[in-house]
Amino acid sequence: MTVYDSIDEVRDELLKCMKCGNCMEVCPVYIETKKEGSVARGKIRLIDALLNGDLDYTEGLEERIGLCLTCMACVAKCPCGVKVDKIIFGARAAIVKNRGLHPVKKAIFSVVKRPKLFNLGMIAGSKLQGLAFKKHVSVTGAHPRFPFGLDMRRIIPPLAAKPLRSQLPEVIKVPNPVKKAAFFTGCSMNFLYADAGLALVEVLKKNNVELTVPKEQHCCGMPLLAHGDAETVLQMAKSHVDIFSKLDVEHIITVCGSGGTMFQHHYVDMLKDDPEYAEKARRVADKIIDISDYIVTVIGLDESKLGTLNMTVTYHDPCHLNRGMGVKDSPRIILKKIPGLKFVEMKNADRCCGSAGSFSLTHYDLSMDIHRHKSDAIKATEADAVTTGCGSCIMQLADGMNRFNMNLPVYYTIQILAKSYEAKEMEKKQKS
Numbered sequence: 001m002t003v004y005d006s007i008d009e010v011r012d013e014l015l016k017c018m019k020c021g022n023c024m025e026v027c028p029v030y031i032e033t034k035k036e037g038s039v040a041r042g043k044i045r046l047i048d049a050l051l052n053g054d055l056d057y058t059e060g061l062e063e064r065i066g067l068c069l070t071c072m073a074c075v076a077k078c079p080c081g082v083k084v085d086k087i088i089f090g091a092r093a094a095i096v097k098n099r100g101l102h103p104v105k106k107a108i109f110s111v112v113k114r115p116k117l118f119n120l121g122m123i124a125g126s127k128l129q130g131l132a133f134k135k136h137v138s139v140t141g142a143h144p145r146f147p148f149g150l151d152m153r154r155i156i157p158p159l160a161a162k163p164l165r166s167q168l169p170e171v172i173k174v175p176n177p178v179k180k181a182a183f184f185t186g187c188s189m190n191f192l193y194a195d196a197g198l199a200l201v202e203v204l205k206k207n208n209v210e211l212t213v214p215k216e217q218h219c220c221g222m223p224l225l226a227h228g229d230a231e232t233v234l235q236m237a238k239s240h241v242d243i244f245s246k247l248d249v250e251h252i253i254t255v256c257g258s259g260g261t262m263f264q265h266h267y268v269d270m271l272k273d274d275p276e277y278a279e280k281a282r283r284v285a286d287k288i289i290d291i292s293d294y295i296v297t298v299i300g301l302d303e304s305k306l307g308t309l310n311m312t313v314t315y316h317d318p319c320h321l322n323r324g325m326g327v328k329d330s331p332r333i334i335l336k337k338i339p340g341l342k343f344v345e346m347k348n349a350d351r352c353c354g355s356a357g358s359f360s361l362t363h364y365d366l367s368m369d370i371h372r373h374k375s376d377a378i379k380a381t382e383a384d385a386v387t388t389g390c391g392s393c394i395m396q397l398a399d400g401m402n403r404f405n406m407n408l409p410v411y412y413t414i415q416i417l418a419k420s421y422e423a424k425e426m427e428k429k430q431k432s
């Protein structure tokens, strides 16, 4: 039995909470709202009351449980090790079971869970996006022309002309492979940031890694889990475990913390009692590794490949990459090794940017209030570019640039590494 089958399964986690209030200090939502119901302790009280029959599954409860970024800052701070994210996901799944899924979410998720349909929709969207969005002059992105569920002030990145996976063969061969890895692209790199995906492929080719990019892979399911549609996520988890477990690879590379966390933790958790999938899910989870960790700890950062980049860069830690997958050092190691690049640490680099995937869609003003602290921290570094390791954070950071009158480019760390490789090639050409 898992928390997704029955909310009763979170009872032990609830009991661990000693109501100390340490989580108040770090909760980005509480810091803005100052409401007890926003912080982990308050949500734990609510869910406790729900389990004891003192509260019902009302709209108000749904709203209050929805007011969480699942950033895990409280989990990291909690002296009792309360897994607040697990409690929140369990509660949201129970709410959906009792109240049903909102019709708009139901319609969106019914497309997301059908990879072919989703893919077709995104390709059509990429061709028609000029009708729905008007390009912003200073930031890479566009404002919606109509209020179709998006805040009109928002900057949205353009959909890639062609999804990343349709630009790549299923197996990217190299002459003398030293490693074999699979690549889980995630939706944002596949549909939005395809150029960053191509940069990653180039870096791995230059390190003699044979890369398999399964065509049937699809959304990791995190947006659905965040909205309580655990039933659909369970099917997505099984499908991904089937797709990736049949590959003869040593590692499965991920490029966003949410996708990696889904494979490493949530799939395993959801499938732990399934006799057919439990072991398979664990084996797949063991192979999951973020690209920056892969570069630093598996293939090794070959400094002879690095060319000079004269730029000042700061780094934002995505919540699920840092607290979900434990990746914190490798992106910094990569950036600090690049000749000419000045790395400046921003204040509270591991504080949530306010995106939390769809949270920024449903709570735009609050998400930007949270983001304001991030923008201030970036500004103080005087960096001329921001790097991070998650597409959802890139979207939020780019939107924040517009909102808070900054105009810095935002990159995946792997793009900066690819730029350094290119600079080296140029240096070599100039010498010859």
Ligand code: SF4
Pocket: 016, 017, 018, 019, 020, 021, 022, 023, 024, 040, 041, 074, 077, 078, 079, 080, 081, 082, 084
């Ligand atoms: S820090 Fe942990 S134990 Fe303390 S109130 Fe928050 S969730 Fe409960």
Ligand code: SF4
Pocket: 026, 027, 028, 029, 030, 038, 039, 040, 067, 068, 069, 070, 071, 072, 073, 074, 075, 084, 085
């Ligand atoms: S996960 Fe983040 S937003 Fe949610 S209660 Fe914990 S600290 Fe607050």
